[in-house]
Amino acid sequence: MYVNNADSSRIHDLDEIIVVSQPKESTLLRYQPMASSMFSSTETEKLGIRDISELSNYVPGFQMPSYGSRLTSSFYIRGIGSRINNPAIGVYLDGMPLLTKSAFNQHIYQIDRIDVLRGPQGTLYGMNTEGGLVRIYSKNPLAYDGTDVKIGIGSRLYRNFEITNYLKLSDNSAISFSGFYNGNNGFIRNQTTGKRADDINEAGGKIRIVNQYSPRLTYDFIADYQYVNQAGFPYGELDLQNGHTASPTMNRDCSYLRNILNSALNIRYTSGDITFNSTTSYQFLSDRMNMDQDYTAADLMHLSQKQLQNGITQEFALKGRINKNWKYTTGLFGTYQWLRTEAPVYFDKDFTTMMASNIQSAIYNAITESMSGKFMSIPGMTEERAKEMAQATINKAGGIEVSDLSMSVPGMFHTPQFNLGVFHESQIDLNKCLTMTIGLRYDYSLVKVKYETSAIMAMNASVMGITASRRLSSMLNNTKSISFNQVLPKLGFTWRINDNGSNIYALVNKGYRSGGYNIQMFSDILQTELMANSKEAMKSDYDIQHTDEDYAKINNTISYKPEFSWNYELGSHINLFDGSLQTDISVYYMKIRNQQLSVMAGTYGFGRMMINAGRSHSCGIEASMRGKAIDNRLSWSATYSFTNSRFDNYKEESNGITTDYKGKHIPYIPLHTMSGMVDWTMPIKGHWAKSVTIGVNANAQGKTYWDEGNTYSQKLYCILGCHADIMSDFLKISIWGRNLTSTNYNTFALKSSATGKPLYLSQRGAPFQCGIDLSFHI
Template identity: 55%
Template sequence: MNKKLLMAAAVGAVMSSSMQAVTIPGRPIYSLADSSRVFDLDEVLVVSQPKEQFRLRQQPLSSNMFSVREMQSLNVRDLRELSAYVPSLAMPNYGSRYTSSIYVRGIGSRVNSPAVGIYVDGMPLLSKSAYNFHSYALERVDIMRGPQGTLYGQNTEGGIVRMYSRNPMNYQGTDVNLGLGSRWYRNVELTHYNKVSDRFAFSIGGFYNGQNGFFRNATTGERADRYNEGGGKLRLVFQPTSRVGINYIADYQYVRQNGFPYGVLDAETGRTASPATNRQSNYRRNIFNTALDFNYKGNGFDFNSTTSYQYLKDYMMMDIDYLPADFMHMEERQHQNAVTEELVLKGNRKGIWHWTTGAFGSYQWQKTVAPVHFDGEMDAFLGSTIRNAMYNAMVRSMAGRFTAQGMTMEQAMAMAQQMIESRGGVSMDVDLASVPGLFHTPQLNLGVFHESSFDLTDRLTATLGLRYDYSRVKLSYETSAKMTSTANVMGTEATVVLTSLLQDEMHNSYNQLLPKLGLSYRIDDSGSNVYTTVSKGYRAGGFNFQMFSDILQTELNRNSSQRGDYDIPHTEQDYDNIRHTISYDPETSWNYEAGTHLNLFDNSVQLDLAAYYMQVHNQQLSVMAGNYGFGRMMVNAGRARSCGIEASLRGQAFDDHLSWSACYGFTHAVFKDYTDSLSEQGALKEVSYEDNKIPFVPQHTFAASADYRIDIAESGLRAVTIGANVSGRGKIYWDEANTYCQKFYAVAGAHADADFGAVVLSLWGRNLTNTRYNTFAVNSAATGRSYEFAQRGNPVQFGVDVRMHF
């Protein structure tokens, strides 16, 4: 045994005498203990926490933590897939990398403000469009549920996800991951970790990932979900002294994919047809995130500064009628630049008082160009609608004169129709131009926070926290619409051009106090504890610029009876109405939670259990724009309630040869005060959704996995591991009226690994039962007829991965 191995063994012994593990550069090896034990990953996978004073399972909150080995065992490749193994959490795999919806504990939405924050190596990701990215070279992932606003601010109402890259100071060598699977899945990842000296280390890596896709567009013949993506990552670690540490990270990723493979859904049977749009929707995105982290260990305090720059530029084209018909499609180009700065002071002295205080600021520039194109069949549809309205008005007017002369209404209507047709009838041709849109939406966020924990006794700890959060959102827009209609009325032809220009600027500011109170009681010396906590969560308000095409089309339709060219005027009152229509308020919630973190059976089993009750005010919901049913918008429901339980178990058995885990979440999320106005036969009708389930939120989330390792005495093959996993979700309602849903479903996977030391060969399978289910569904009336559309979950898939370290 060389000197490095002896030193690593000594460090492992100091960290945990029960663990009986050694760490050589690049690869942990665990020796067989006398009895099976499961270890606190927060002790084994140590990462810097600039804010928290205690390890994750010692804090008064519900959480899960995953190591890189656990993620490999579960065969998860990004956060969407990992979310299936977290109770009460859903990040569905649908649409494209653009769509990053996260639902937790009954809250969440598809657009605008997220309910869950994501931190990568201490850097907060500001853009929801950057949440969905390829994950690689990770050390661990933490998922914390419940409002985290005191320490992390707005848009963490449902929790946060913290992702940590491997630290080249602690891990050296070169990792190569190769993957190949059915549907021409292919994956290449290469990362090199180098500790140049005791003061400086770096890692550099890159990846390529692609797949031909599972679904074929029945109209175009293309693969509707084919994708290719690649990128690179750099990390520099500099520790000039024992007190000073500097970390620099830079991550670039590019993706190009066909997306949004939605097919017509039969709501009664739950069966979804293949996508069949006449245009193949697609998405392209460039993201570049970089951050500089500086930390200093002083006498009595730790100081941490994190400065980041985030860049996103993307393009999306979506066929938004989702049909073979050529009604409409839209484009969207986002260009975002953002900077963040966070300063944190944390006490580091032992005693009864533990404290953290800090300040946060961010500014985000965003320009969005989002034209909506109305195609031939939309022109025909609008022309027919206007023609029929004009024709019926003429028939009623002429029939009124005939009835005054003594005819019955039936005779008068027939006479009027005959007279109109004999004189050439009525026809209408409409040419609806594309609706351009230019939107600037800068956002400012500032926050100051403090959290203190007091050891009231040697077992009881109280936590008090408060944050002041200020945000300012602004919208500057310019958009217009033009409709040319040519009417032929009983031989007389006339052309009318309707135009509408909307141009304005507006802003809103919001202030919030985000308090937190928690109590934690340590049951025994093994770390088991019980806790209770009360905290406030907050999601920022903003503006719905996605729905301007709907507003403009409503205006044109309302003025379609004009007999000459007409430029629709707009008064200050009109703009006030638009401001009211497109703005949505912040969502706030109070979360009441009690739970426990238990180490059972001589630390062979860990149990985490939580029960919560949430009161939500101004709940933000993503719905289709009301009049025409295209263009998503955010609205506020009045009040909602959510309650549930979350349980996670993980353990070891048979001298650590068997590793297993299981989790379950139950969520009861309902509206308590939400009234909407729906159009019924041309008139608005109020509909109450009180006590209806909140859409897109799974009522049940369940997952389980087990891995059994067989040690091999041969020098070449060290061990064989066989594993299986299952995850399930449901029931999931797709609309506020709860008219259609996805029933509970489960998908199963398995893997078999052969460990040759420097090389691990893994055979895997996903959705082995080929379960048919939907990950997303929506109602749309963009064509004048109401349809339900859905995206199917991926069917069965097999593959092989090769992981190498040298």
């Protein structure tokens, strides 16, 4: 343990000086056999962190690209991650596990501490924490009082307002009220509509009530509501030669609107060496996403998706010690989530015109072939002459024309999920230096899908003078369920080097991400059916029928298996120079099976789907250092990670061609990430100013491949920032700048075939931005 010494420059473990309730862990993070990073509220303010994507820039091996919208929460740690469906990284907010990825990317404020745990956390935290875990803690009104106000303004009309009042009702009871508004006018303009393509407005409020009913019993209630309304998905055409991204040209609305409420009641009871924790949460999400799915000025297709989610969680954890050398945690976790997704797909004029042309050509060719066969029976008739006669006959009779084609694909999907976990972890001191950590969890999940979706195509057709209106439809209505269970073990050893907290560790553990169902690809399935049966509509109205065998094939197509991994890790937490320098290093090797991979759906390439891509591995090194010097006036930190994630066995078949991706880098994972920050604080003997702090920070990442074939990528880039803070007893003035060099880079890229030819799209990163924040504490 570190001892506070005001006369020297020292680094203190944040989980010693910022005390938060830990229902499961019995020891400090840096004493456990795992890689982790911790950030205090002071550090997040200096770095200008307002959401998890900005935090990820300063954690080795952790990426959360800022693209799309608040709906998008693509986390990657150690090459493990997900763009759609089940998350691979868990997020806990004041003790409650957030159930849906759609709620991960939100504005964070009133922060006391943030922890990022890297590597599988399945033993204590269950499924969907295969890559790691992010824990966010708010300030406790029992330990902090007064009123905090923050006002910010900057370029592109960035504006931010936050206010929190911490009020002690008595010696053992306190309450806090918070509210915020955040917005900016965006950096990217849509060239077709002339509007900003990435502006955002969001607001919310939070309440927390803490009551220490007795020295043994504590109640902690929190409710956090947030609203966001933003333009989204500002993707422009990517030039593969120079990496330049053009401005977006979508002709349809691209936006995202969301309401979320996350609430929890934490109860803690302590008796001697035993602590009992109960966490009950209710979570609500209602959102709407509008997307131009061809991402161009062409009027092909757009989507409007609405989600309505209600979820409850309950966790019981018992933590204690059997004797002075044996600490344990055991518990039970359960959750049920209702999720209704309404996702109608709209086919617009350019697409229906293209479909009409294809159907018209198919009918013309079919009739031509049929008539040519008959003409071939004439003695001396050549195949070429027979075809010419057939075409002349068709044209003379009035030809073939398909017009006024319309098509719609309404869809309603219910995907409830149930999860139950039972877990135990023990930490046993084998001797005064060596501690063994051993854990086991049984995890069971049940996933259901009920889909009610259809495709209806209507058109007018004139075939050789005969005109008729035709209707072709296909309806899919079915319910399917699938269950998964996993045993998640953990074995670690920690060797204490000395009494100042330094240690080395070895760890083997298993991670797991649940399987489920794709609902994004139904429009592609239905479109394929309509095209395959378009000739039937020429005879009469036609409803495509489905057999049990058809539904079995569909269910097999839309389902995907769980992904699991084994993590082998060596690391160290070292404190040097009497506590003035902390360094953390870890090396790891992960074997991933049934790799879940997000790819474009089927025939038409509209929407994404999850598939299992065989086997892969990820290995790398993570390092971080931080320190203080010169009587704490100089503070600094640096991080580096190298992540080598590759396919071991993944083959893709398309149009009879097999592509082998063995040895290719897994997309969206930067090979290198780096960050650093330096702050210099100068005391001032003034009437109102007490100190001035000047700091610089930088983060870099790359090379990042955007596809499985590694055919295009984002090269290594670096973002430079700075800040200058003036502090008084109650006021802080902070002047800041981001991307000082206006570095051009892309945060995301994809390939689309919606227009009938390959089109590469990407989103530009934010350019130079500057601003000023005023913070008051009363």
